[in-house]
Amino acid sequence: MPTLVRLKQKGVRLLRRPERLWGVVLLLALIVFVVIPLFYIAIGSFQFDSWGPRYVRGAKPGDFTLFYWHRVLLSRISTSIFWEPFLHSLLIACLVVLISLPLGGLFAWLVVRTDLPFKNFFNSILVVPYILPAWTLGLAWLTVFKNPQFGGQPGLLYGLFGVEPPVWISYGLLPIVISLSVHYIPYTFILLSGALATIDAQLEESAEILGANRATILRKVTFPLVLPALGSAFILTVGRTLGAFGAPAFLGLPVHYYTLSTRVYAAFSNRQQAEGYVLTVLLILFTTLTVLANQKLLGTRRRFTTITGKGGKQRLVKLGRWKAVALSLMLGFVVLFVFAPLILVLLETFLRVEGQYGWDNLTLHYWIGLGVPELAEGQPGIFRNSVVLGAIKNTVFLALMTALISGVLGVLIGYTVVRNRGKAMARALESLSFVPYMIPGIAFGGIYLSLFARSWGPLPALYGTMTILILTCTMRNLPFAAGSGVSAMHQIDVSLEEAAELHGAPWAKRFFRIILPLTKSGFLSAFILTFITAMRALDEIALLVTPQTRTMTSIIFRFQQQSFTQHAYGITVLIVTITLFGNYLARRLGGRVSL
Amino acid sequence: MPEIVIHELTKKFGQVLAVNEMSLEIKNGEFVTLLGPSGCGKTTTLRCLAGLEEPDRGEIYFGQRCVFSSKKGVMVPPGARGIGMVFQNYALWPHMTVFQNVAFGLVQKGVSKEQIRREVAAILELVGMQGYENRYPSELSGGQQQRVALARVLVTRPQIVLFDEPLSNLDAKLRMTLRAELKRLHAEIRATSVYVTHDQLEALTLSTRIAVMKDGVVQQYGSPWEVYRFPSNLFVAEFMGNPTTNMLPCVVKVAGPPPVLSIQNSPQIEFTLAQVEALPEGQELIVNVRPEDVVFHLDPKEGTIPAQVFATLPTGADCIVYARLQGSEEEIVLKGPEEEVQCLHPNRPFWLSFKRGNLFDPQSGRLMGSFGFAREQGKI
Numbered sequence: 001m002p003t004l005v006r007l008k009q010k011g012v013r014l015l016r017r018p019e020r021l022w023g024v025v026l027l028l029a030l031i032v033f034v035v036i037p038l039f040y041i042a043i044g045s046f047q048f049d050s051w052g053p054r055y056v057r058g059a060k061p062g063d064f065t066l067f068y069w070h071r072v073l074l075s076r077i078s079t080s081i082f083w084e085p086f087l088h089s090l091l092i093a094c095l096v097v098l099i100s101l102p103l104g105g106l107f108a109w110l111v112v113r114t115d116l117p118f119k120n121f122f123n124s125i126l127v128v129p130y131i132l133p134a135w136t137l138g139l140a141w142l143t144v145f146k147n148p149q150f151g152g153q154p155g156l157l158y159g160l161f162g163v164e165p166p167v168w169i170s171y172g173l174l175p176i177v178i179s180l181s182v183h184y185i186p187y188t189f190i191l192l193s194g195a196l197a198t199i200d201a202q203l204e205e206s207a208e209i210l211g212a213n214r215a216t217i218l219r220k221v222t223f224p225l226v227l228p229a230l231g232s233a234f235i236l237t238v239g240r241t242l243g244a245f246g247a248p249a250f251l252g253l254p255v256h257y258y259t260l261s262t263r264v265y266a267a268f269s270n271r272q273q274a275e276g277y278v279l280t281v282l283l284i285l286f287t288t289l290t291v292l293a294n295q296k297l298l299g300t301r302r303r304f305t306t307i308t309g310k311g312g313k314q315r316l317v318k319l320g321r322w323k324a325v326a327l328s329l330m331l332g333f334v335v336l337f338v339f340a341p342l343i344l345v346l347l348e349t350f351l352r353v354e355g356q357y358g359w360d361n362l363t364l365h366y367w368i369g370l371g372v373p374e375l376a377e378g379q380p381g382i383f384r385n386s387v388v389l390g391a392i393k394n395t396v397f398l399a400l401m402t403a404l405i406s407g408v409l410g411v412l413i414g415y416t417v418v419r420n421r422g423k424a425m426a427r428a429l430e431s432l433s434f435v436p437y438m439i440p441g442i443a444f445g446g447i448y449l450s451l452f453a454r455s456w457g458p459l460p461a462l463y464g465t466m467t468i469l470i471l472t473c474t475m476r477n478l479p480f481a482a483g484s485g486v487s488a489m490h491q492i493d494v495s496l497e498e499a500a501e502l503h504g505a506p507w508a509k510r511f512f513r514i515i516l517p518l519t520k521s522g523f524l525s526a527f528i529l530t531f532i533t534a535m536r537a538l539d540e541i542a543l544l545v546t547p548q549t550r551t552m553t554s555i556i557f558r559f560q561q562q563s564f565t566q567h568a569y570g571i572t573v574l575i576v577t578i579t580l581f582g583n584y585l586a587r588r589l590g591g592r593v594s595l
Numbered sequence: 596m597p598e599i600v601i602h603e604l605t606k607k608f609g610q611v612l613a614v615n616e617m618s619l620e621i622k623n624g625e626f627v628t629l630l631g632p633s634g635c636g637k638t639t640t641l642r643c644l645a646g647l648e649e650p651d652r653g654e655i656y657f658g659q660r661c662v663f664s665s666k667k668g669v670m671v672p673p674g675a676r677g678i679g680m681v682f683q684n685y686a687l688w689p690h691m692t693v694f695q696n697v698a699f700g701l702v703q704k705g706v707s708k709e710q711i712r713r714e715v716a717a718i719l720e721l722v723g724m725q726g727y728e729n730r731y732p733s734e735l736s737g738g739q740q741q742r743v744a745l746a747r748v749l750v751t752r753p754q755i756v757l758f759d760e761p762l763s764n765l766d767a768k769l770r771m772t773l774r775a776e777l778k779r780l781h782a783e784i785r786a787t788s789v790y791v792t793h794d795q796l797e798a799l800t801l802s803t804r805i806a807v808m809k810d811g812v813v814q815q816y817g818s819p820w821e822v823y824r825f826p827s828n829l830f831v832a833e834f835m836g837n838p839t840t841n842m843l844p845c846v847v848k849v850a851g852p853p854p855v856l857s858i859q860n861s862p863q864i865e866f867t868l869a870q871v872e873a874l875p876e877g878q879e880l881i882v883n884v885r886p887e888d889v890v891f892h893l894d895p896k897e898g899t900i901p902a903q904v905f906a907t908l909p910t911g912a913d914c915i916v917y918a919r920l921q922g923s924e925e926e927i928v929l930k931g932p933e934e935e936v937q938c939l940h941p942n943r944p945f946w947l948s949f950k951r952g953n954l955f956d957p958q959s960g961r962l963m964g965s966f967g968f969a970r971e972q973g974k975i
Contacts, residue, residue, distance in 0.1 A: 200684055200686065202682040202683075202684055202686035203686050203688055205645075205647050205673070205680070205682070205686070206680065206682060206686045206747070207688075207699065208647070208672075208673045208674055209645060209646075209647075209673045209674060209676075209678060209679065209680045210674065210679075210699055210700035210703055210747075210751065211674035211675070211700065211703040211704065212674060212699075212703050213674070216703070220699075221688055224688075224690040224691075225688075225689070225690060227690075315647075
């Protein structure tokens, strides 16, 4: 009898806190879709793949071997497979950090702490390069500096002035570094302006009263206080840059300038599976190290919690005669690296023959024209092209489903984690949902490609279906979804729910009548942001799309490789437009969260 | 130690007038509190003294030295004013140890390392924080953080110390302890101190003088006793004191002596003010009596008011009694030692009279006179 009573009590408790039940289910799902795949490729890197017998006599697929690790790291060809791409990645990461950190930091300081005019404008415009995929700037770069030696028509520079830019300007390191830097400047900007704005003004005022001058305060108080944010920006920029795929692919592959991530792509698309595993494991190792370093940095003894009281408003630094300099620097950046690229990309879609800039060369052919053999090998315009239209349909479906599933997962994880603080299950759930953050998109695609190519346990073979794309994008998005879920739930004090519980409201009622209405706007904006993220996803799905499941980004990639430039740029324009609009919408909604 | 002279100080934030032509003189070594509800301009005044805000008009003198003058175009930067300031949030730098925090001001002055070590040690001992030199602020409790913040301010031996609600983030018990500590430190250091708070108890316990502020204007400036006992207007009378003071709008029925008054909203209730000589008949006034100055009688007496208890709130040594005047909605609060007041309870009517209090003009809200005090008896 006592066991029965205890079982009944357990049942009642579970009814009260059903999230404990699905918390376990979610945890299991995360183990299946995140943890096991990681082990799978780690183990796979020590086994012969189906091509194994061609390299090693008598090798049977599945046998244990160190062959691939040796091949990648120590063999004759490891320089071209690993070391050179790795050095390229490292070099790119260092240069990107060297450019984006000082500039992003300077912009943040100027916008937050000085009397620079047009702050609202800069605040909203400076995040644009980060919202857009990094490769859009790469494409814009090519419109200007494209070198006719490498296929297709020449760029603006050649078209207008007849100057043929050297290859190292058109492709490779320089343009990759520039487009990634511009992409990550907003990242530093956002992190640092947040840190600068939340510094308690009293910390600086007390130094001022004790006789420190502006420079001393900046050096001894302000800078050390934003150092963690700066460190985060540094480490995360390095990590993200190491894993970046789009820009190095568009700007590096034509001249065989490989990075670690494009190497991963090459290995998998050449069906060198085990080699791909080794490279993936290495790539994940580097990005994970950076993320762990970041957490270590943030968890030190000198915790930077400041009790925020009324803390007088920060007074703004008067720029005086430097105002004009600062203003023109920032306006110059915005015009050159935000407006000009977008306009150039848009303009390109109206050119009958690219590279020739003149009124008689303008056309709407690439938007609405029927295919003619002499232009783009007879590809009809974007809005009449069945391939493009199919891709748009797929993309919308993919983005909607991803946003929907991520949204639900975010709510559930957020609720479970916040309401069960301190429980092992909640901790595991929170940290596991963060794991995909450490896996670069291209690596994610590689893992899922090999895992779901054939049926796996109860799961059918998913390769070639929309499901695998949705699954990949959802998992990739999980850290963001869970993060916004947790922070939204944090805003609702548990007492609001308990008050309803005391009135006898069952869990479902509490959730739908109290929790959801209070977090609605937060989740709606997270939904929109996930939608645009999935819509412009390239890295994680580059290896997974098939002709049936093409997305807009994947056909941009393909058209660009086939030199159907106007088509590629036209679809880019569509993506940019939807992204900017969606982001505007999310901001409007997010701005209304007032809890 | 210098005196502080504030002359016609005005500070606007956009359209909002935070401080309005305020003048105040603070003597050497005084401990003056700026007291008022939030938004009354007290913090702005303090920040103007510190030089963290630039006033729009007026002058500020520290002793003979002009630190701000809109006429002369003088604005001495905060670091050059020779002041110390204790902030509400302690404002300890989280990336520096206790030692580094306290030493900061001395380093700025270019004091030698050896001397810094000596002075920091001495000041940490003074505030009772010796042995914590290598801790980071996040490893200290709120009270300890505030002691370190005090040490950081005092170590440079400022002639003027400004306090911006330094105790309001602490719990009640700790606040009491630190108040005593502040008083001890002030007695020891004798720096001219200006202290901002909205807590009247803090102001009453700490200050040599209190400036009660409202809407950027000083309502009254005087010793804690004066401000509490002889509030210059209705605002000060209502703001000071806990529980809130009694305000009875009345009309003079019989000029006296002794005058007979009736309550405005319940003219049938009449009572006499025995301590007052005479009042002009028909005069409207507000009788203001502190809860502890209400006298109660268990039997009816000539000129007293019948009342009925509706709530008693024991606070330990004292007891606060809320009563309603019989046949009226008018309420009276009285306070007395527990053992004296405990005989009052809801089932038993009792009678009230007033030992001492103040009379206010209902139109202007100004103090007309006081009664029952040895100094100012019946003076109208």
